[in-house]
Amino acid sequence: MARQRKRNPNGSGTVTKRADGRYQAAVYVPQPDGTVKRKFAYGKTYDECDQKRRDLLDRANGGIPTPTRDMSLGDWFDYWLEVIVKPNLKPKSYETYEQGVRNHLRQLLGSKVMVKLGVAELRGVMQRLAEAKGAKTARQALRVLSAALTAAMVEDIGLTRNVAKLVHVRATTDSGKSWDAVTVLRFLAAARRLTVYYPAFLLLCLLGLRRAEVCGLRWENIDLDNRVLWVEQQRQRSSAGTIDLDPKTETSKAPLPLPAQCIAPLRWTRMRTAMLRERAISNGRPWFDDPDGHVFISRTGYPLLASNLYLTMQRVITAEGLDKMNPKGLRKSCGTLLVHLKVHPRIVKAILRHSRIATTMDIYAEALDPDVIEAVGQLDRLLRQPGRIRELEATRPDAKPR
Incomplete structure (x- = not known):
């Protein structure tokens, strides 16, 4: 006679065999809202199901909430942001997700049970949001929801599909405009006259650096x-203050050749920092000795903020009478001009440090109008050969005399 299994102690859950032959474990686990609910897990064998029961108990004993199938999206958003997003993603990503949840998703879908959310219902919600706030806002909210539901599928809640990926919001993609070479030269000439951060704009235009990367640049990162x-890092503002973080992707960490015209301005920047420090100390003015040695600093020694770099750029643009532009547009202009110079796309990708070449070609390297005209003209000249066409037709085996 088979030995009967001992009953589990109180509070340790139960494992039973279902009518379909599978095993079912049931454990009371804490929820993100502080309540306790019964959580079910399933397995093909007793040992498999018992291991899932033990895993649930370990999470509960460690104080980690375990969502259940009847969890609302509002409760899941709280759990997802605090337990998954905040510890594992960058502060800026957390702020983006949190704003999307707070401004739109919570009030529209917060009371909805997550596993019961359907495609038709979500499509209607997104359409109403697009009509009220705009298509771009709706598309961004849909992206945040998709990220939240993708994380929920990993948590073994019972969610089997991401309905946000089955709903589409049509919105125009505006990746911004690019400046041609003449406009970039006008901007740099004005920046040289009007601001001490001219070397920073050189790096934006010649190497396509992101403005956060320029502000996070340190002297240890430069070999003149x-x-x-x-x-190696980028400077970003978060709820914890302005801090240095790793670049967006691993491919962003790459050595770049420093253009010759950047050398003298960077040497001047280093001398300016030493002069400002000496002047502040001798006059008894406040001065911040930056332990990280950032390249671009304010008058009091603090590292330059990305927002201040943006404002400085706008003052230069206004003074010179140029079209509206932002630092990201300078980065795009760099890629566009490299394409205009017939640089191989993989080289452009390496300079801009993208993880995918499609990003380089689709967003940053838009073709200039003269290039489009020249390309069409070349194709026109190639195909404008009536004599050659008649010759090819005459040599065809099935050709018939007219």
Whole structure:
């Protein structure tokens, strides 16, 4: 006679065999809202199901909430933001997700049970949001929801599909405009006259650096003698203050050749920092000794903020009478001009440090109008050969005399 299994102690859950032959474990687990609910897990064998029961108990004993199938989207958003997003993603990503939840998703879908959300219902919600706030806002909210539901599928709640990926919001994609070479030269000439951060704008235009990368640049990342620059961090503002973080992707961490015309301005920047420090100390004015040695600093020694770099750029643009532009547009202009110079797309990708070449070609490297005209003209000249066409037709085996 088979030995009967001992009953589990109180509070340790139960494992039973279902009518369909599978095993079912039931454990009371804490929820993100502080309540306790019964959680079910399933397995093909007793040992498999018992292991899932033990995993649930370990999470509960560690104080980690375990969502259940009847959890609302509002409760899941709280759990997802605090337990999954905040510890694992960058502060800026957390702020983006949190704003999307707070401004739109919570009031529209917060009371809806997550596993019962359907495609038709979500499509109607997104259409109403697009009509009220605009298509771009609706598409961004849909992206946040998709990220939240993707994380929910990993948590073994019972969610089997991401309905946000089955709903589409049509919105125009505006990746911004690019400046041609003449406009970039006008901007740099004005920046050289009007601002001490001219070297920063050189790096934006010639290497396509992101403005957060320019502000996070340190002297230890620059070798002026060998003309090499390493992008190791970017400076971003978060709820914890302004801090240095790793770049967006691993491919962003790459050495770049430093253009020759950047050397003298960067040397001048280093001398300016030493002069400002000496002047502040001798006059008894406040001065911040930056332990990280950032390249671009304010008058009091603090690292330059990305927002201040943006405002400085707008003052230069206004003074010169140029079209509206932002630092990201300078980065795009860099890629566009490289394409205009017939640089191979993979080289452009390496300079801009993208993880995918499609990003380089689709967003940053838009073709200039003269290039489009020239390309169409070349195709026109190639195909405008009536004599050659008649010759090919005459040599066809099935050709018939007219």
